[in-house]
Amino acid sequence: MINQRMYELGNEPSAIRELFAYGLSRKAEIGAENVFDFSLGNPSVAAPDAVKKAALELLEKPSQEVHGYTPAQGAPGVRAAIAASLNRRFDTSYTADNLYMTVGAAASISIAINAIVTPGDEFIVIAPYFPEYRVWIENAGGICVEAPARMGSFQLDIEALEDALTERTKAVIVNSPNNPTGAVYPECDLVELANTLRRKQDEYGHPIYLISDEPYREIVYGDTKVAFIPTLFENTLVCYSYSKSLSLPGERIGYVLVPPAAADAAKVYAAVCGAGRALGYVCAPTLFQHVIEKCVDEPCDVASYQENRDALYAGLTKLGYECVAPQGAFYLWMRALEPDAKAFTERAKGHELLVVPSDSFGVQGWVRIGYCVERSVIDGALPAFAALMHEYQAPTL
Amino acid sequence: MINQRMYELGNEPSAIRELFAYGLSRKAEIGAENVFDFSLGNPSVAAPDAVKKAALELLEKPSQEVHGYTPAQGAPGVRAAIAASLNRRFDTSYTADNLYMTVGAAASISIAINAIVTPGDEFIVIAPYFPEYRVWIENAGGICVEAPARMGSFQLDIEALEDALTERTKAVIVNSPNNPTGAVYPECDLVELANTLRRKQDEYGHPIYLISDEPYREIVYGDTKVAFIPTLFENTLVCYSYSKSLSLPGERIGYVLVPPAAADAAKVYAAVCGAGRALGYVCAPTLFQHVIEKCVDEPCDVASYQENRDALYAGLTKLGYECVAPQGAFYLWMRALEPDAKAFTERAKGHELLVVPSDSFGVQGWVRIGYCVERSVIDGALPAFAALMHEYQAPTL
Numbered sequence: 001m002i003n004q005r006m007y008e009l010g011n012e013p014s015a016i017r018e019l020f021a022y023g024l025s026r027k028a029e030i031g032a033e034n035v036f037d038f039s040l041g042n043p044s045v046a047a048p049d050a051v052k053k054a055a056l057e058l059l060e061k062p063s064q065e066v067h068g069y070t071p072a073q074g075a076p077g078v079r080a081a082i083a084a085s086l087n088r089r090f091d092t093s094y095t096a097d098n099l100y101m102t103v104g105a106a107a108s109i110s111i112a113i114n115a116i117v118t119p120g121d122e123f124i125v126i127a128p129y130f131p132e133y134r135v136w137i138e139n140a141g142g143i144c145v146e147a148p149a150r151m152g153s154f155q156l157d158i159e160a161l162e163d164a165l166t167e168r169t170k171a172v173i174v175n176s177p178n179n180p181t182g183a184v185y186p187e188c189d190l191v192e193l194a195n196t197l198r199r200k201q202d203e204y205g206h207p208i209y210l211i212s213d214e215p216y217r218e219i220v221y222g223d224t225k226v227a228f229i230p231t232l233f234e235n236t237l238v239c240y241s242y243s244k245s246l247s248l249p250g251e252r253i254g255y256v257l258v259p260p261a262a263a264d265a266a267k268v269y270a271a272v273c274g275a276g277r278a279l280g281y282v283c284a285p286t287l288f289q290h291v292i293e294k295c296v297d298e299p300c301d302v303a304s305y306q307e308n309r310d311a312l313y314a315g316l317t318k319l320g321y322e323c324v325a326p327q328g329a330f331y332l333w334m335r336a337l338e339p340d341a342k343a344f345t346e347r348a349k350g351h352e353l354l355v356v357p358s359d360s361f362g363v364q365g366w367v368r369i370g371y372c373v374e375r376s377v378i379d380g381a382l383p384a385f386a387a388l389m390h391e392y393q394a395p396t397l
Numbered sequence: 398m399i400n401q402r403m404y405e406l407g408n409e410p411s412a413i414r415e416l417f418a419y420g421l422s423r424k425a426e427i428g429a430e431n432v433f434d435f436s437l438g439n440p441s442v443a444a445p446d447a448v449k450k451a452a453l454e455l456l457e458k459p460s461q462e463v464h465g466y467t468p469a470q471g472a473p474g475v476r477a478a479i480a481a482s483l484n485r486r487f488d489t490s491y492t493a494d495n496l497y498m499t500v501g502a503a504a505s506i507s508i509a510i511n512a513i514v515t516p517g518d519e520f521i522v523i524a525p526y527f528p529e530y531r532v533w534i535e536n537a538g539g540i541c542v543e544a545p546a547r548m549g550s551f552q553l554d555i556e557a558l559e560d561a562l563t564e565r566t567k568a569v570i571v572n573s574p575n576n577p578t579g580a581v582y583p584e585c586d587l588v589e590l591a592n593t594l595r596r597k598q599d600e601y602g603h604p605i606y607l608i609s610d611e612p613y614r615e616i617v618y619g620d621t622k623v624a625f626i627p628t629l630f631e632n633t634l635v636c637y638s639y640s641k642s643l644s645l646p647g648e649r650i651g652y653v654l655v656p657p658a659a660a661d662a663a664k665v666y667a668a669v670c671g672a673g674r675a676l677g678y679v680c681a682p683t684l685f686q687h688v689i690e691k692c693v694d695e696p697c698d699v700a701s702y703q704e705n706r707d708a709l710y711a712g713l714t715k716l717g718y719e720c721v722a723p724q725g726a727f728y729l730w731m732r733a734l735e736p737d738a739k740a741f742t743e744r745a746k747g748h749e750l751l752v753v754p755s756d757s758f759g760v761q762g763w764v765r766i767g768y769c770v771e772r773s774v775i776d777g778a779l780p781a782f783a784a785l786m787h788e789y790q791a792p793t794l
C-alpha cells in the first residue's frame with residue numbers, strides 16, 4: 001500500500017550510516033578518544049570566520065529581506081556574485097542567468113539528472129562512485145551504467161568509458177577531486193575524455209552531457225591542479241556545493257551551472273527550473289544564499305586536511321598498506337588486507353578503526369578512510385593500523 | 398533530448414510569477430506607493446525577535462555543531478522539542494521518531510506523496526487548491542483528482558468528495574486554514590470527513606490517507622478554532638512548515654509528522670525517509686533546525702494580519718464586492734465582477750491592483766487577494782477597488 005521502492009530506500013542498510021551509529025555507541029562505551037572514526041565526510045575544519053561575520057551582519061537586516069522567498073533560481077545578486085567569481089577564476093563569461101541555486105550538491109545532481117532524462121536514458125558513473133548517484137538516476141527513470149576507473153591509480157579509464165558509451169547514453173557523471181578515492185583527474189585526461197565524447201556525439205547524432213559533481217573543487221594538495229571542466233567540454237553541467245569548501249554541509253547550499261555553450265542550454269536551464277519545482281524545491285535557503293554572496297571568494301582552509309593527509313599516508317604506507325596518494329578531497333583509498341573488504345572492516349573494528357568498505361562504492365577489496373578528523377584521531381589510529389596489519393601477518397591466521 | 402515535462406514545468410507561465418514580475422517593473426515605473434500588489438504569500442510580518450536571538454546564540458557555538466550534517470530525519474533534539482510542543486498543545490503523545498524534518502512544506506508534501514504512491518493511485522485535491530499539488534502528484538506518478546469545495550462558502554463538500562473517492566484513492570489533501578480562500582474547516586465537518594473516509598476504507602479494504610497541509614495552522618482570526626486533524630482521523634500525515642507562522646519562507650524548514658496510529662506507520666515513516674533520499678534531500682538546513690528547537694512555542698504574530706483582514710473585508714464588502722470572510726491564513730477570496738477572472742484581473746491592473754485570478758487554483762470567476770502586505774497598501778487600494786467597481790457599473794461597458 002505504500003511505495004515499496006521508497007520504503008526499501010528508507011530501510012536500506014547503509015555501511016556508512018551503520019558505522020557512524022556503531023561509532024557513536026562505541027564512543028559512549030569506551031570513550032571517544034579510544035575510537036578512530038574515519039567513516040564520515042563531515043568537514044572537521046570550522047567554517048571560515050567570514051561566514052559567521054556575514055551571517056551576523058545579515059541578521060541585522062529586516063527579517064523579510066534575509067528570510068523571505070527568493071526567486072526559484074535564487075536571488076539575482078547572489079547568482080551574479082557567483083558568476084563574477086567563476087569568471088575571475090576561470091576566465092569564463094557567465095551571468096546570473098546561467099546559475100540555479102540549490103539545496104546542496106545532492107539537490108544539484110538530482111535536479112540536473114531529472115532535467116535531462118528521457119525514459120531509458122543511460123547515465124554512466126565511474127566506479128568506485130558515490131552510491132547516491134544510482135539512487136537519483138534510477139528515481140528519475142534513468143539507467144545507471146558503471147564504467148570502471150583504472151584499478152590502482154583510480155584515474156579515468158577512457159577505453160573502459162568508451163566501452164560503456166551507447167546511443168542511449170545521456171550523460172557521464174564525473175567527480176574530481178574524487179570521493180572516495182581522493183584522485184584528481186589531470187587536464188590531459190579530461191581533454192581526452194572530451195574528445196571521446198565529441199566523437200561519440202557525432203557518431204550518435206545527439207549531445208552527451210558531462211555532469212561534473214565538484215564539491216571538492218577547492219580541496220587539493222601540493223601542486224595538483226583542478227581543471228574547470230566546462231572550459232574543456234562544452235556540454236558540461238556543473239553541480240557545486242559549499243558543503244566542503246566552506247564547511248557548511250548542514251546548510252544545504254549549492255548550485256547548478258548551465259554554461260551558455262552547452263547544447264540546448266536555454267532548454268536545459270528551463271528544465272532545471274522545472275525539475276526543481278517538480279521535486280518540491282522552492283528556493284535555496286535565503287540567509288545562506290546571501291552568506292555565499294558575501295563569501296564567494298573566501299579561500300578554503302586546506303592546511304589541516306593536508307597535515308592529516310601527509311601524516312596518514314606516510315604512516316600507512318610505512319606500515320606496508322597499499323594506498324592511493326590522495327591528491328584532493330579528504331579521503332584516503334586503501335587496499336584491504338583481504339579480498340572481502342567488509343570482512344576486513346569488521347576486523348578493523350576490533351582495533352576500534354572505523355573505515356568504509358569499498359562495496360558501498362561499487363568495487364571490491366578497498367576501504368575509504370575519511371581523514372576530515374582531528375589530528376589526534378590519526379595519531380591514535382596508526383598504532384591500531386599497525387596491530388591490524390600484524391594480525392593479518394600472524395602465521396596462525 | 399531533454400525532459401520535456403520538466404522543460405514545460407520550468408517554462409510554464411504562472412499568473413502569480415507574472416503578476417509579481419509585472420508589479421516589480423510597474424513599481425519602478427510609477428513608484429512603489431502607487432502599486433497595490435496583493436499577488437504573493439510572502440509574510441509581511443517580521444520573524445519574531447526570538448528567531449534572531451536564537452540564530453545569534455547558535456552562531457556563537459562551534460561551527461561544526463551548527464552547520465554540520467544532521468541525520469536525514471533531522472537532529473533528534475529538534476524533533477523531540479517539536480513532538481513535546483505538539484503534545485502540550487494537542488494532548489498527543491508523539492516522539493522524535495514520528496517526525497521527519499524537511500526543507501519546507503513543498504518538500505513535506507512532495508515527500509509524503511512519493512512515500513505512499515503506487516502507480517495509478519489517485520490523490521484528491523479540493524478545488525480551489527494550491528496548483529503545485531498537481532505538479533507533485535503527477536511527478537510522483539499519481540493521478541490528481543479534483544473535488545470541488547462548496548461554492549460560496551468554500552467549505553468542505555463531503556458529498557462531492559465522496560463522489561470523487563474510488564478504489565484507487567490513495568489520499569486526500571486538505572489545507573485548512575486554506576490558501577487561496579481563507580476558509581477554516583470546522584471540527585464537525587472534519588469528523589464527517591473522517592467518518593466518510595473510514596466507511597470507504599472498509600468498503601475498499603485499504604487505508605486512505607489524509608495529507609494535511611497546514612502551514613497556516615496558527616494564523617486564524619477571532620474565535621475560529623483549527624482542529625488538529627490527526628486527533629480526528631488516524632491516517633493523517635501532517636505536512637507543516639514554519640514559513641508563515643514564524644515568517645521564515647526563504648529558510649525552507651518544516652516537517653512531516655507520521656502519527657504512530659496511522660496505518661502502516663513504521664513503513665510509511667521509512668518510505669518518507671526513502672523518498673527524501675530519492676528526491677535529493679540530505680537533511681533540513683541545520684542552523685534553522687536548531688532555531689526551531691529554540692522557538693518551538695513562539696506565538697505567531699497574527700494581530701497585523703487581522704487588522705489588514707478587517708480593513709480589507711469591511712472595505713470591499715461596503716463597496717459591494719462579494720467576499721468570503723477570511724477565517725484564517727492571509728488571503729481574501731473575492732468574486733470577480735465578470736465570469737472571466739483573468740479578464741477581471743487585467744482590468745484591475747488598470748487601477749494598479751494586482752490580484753491573482755482563480756484559474757490558477759482550478760476554479761473560475763474569483764480572485765485571491767493576499768493581504769500579507771503593509772497596511773498602507775490596503776488603505777491605498779480601497780479607492781482603486783471603488784473605481785474598478787464603478788467602471789464595471791458604468792452603463793457604457
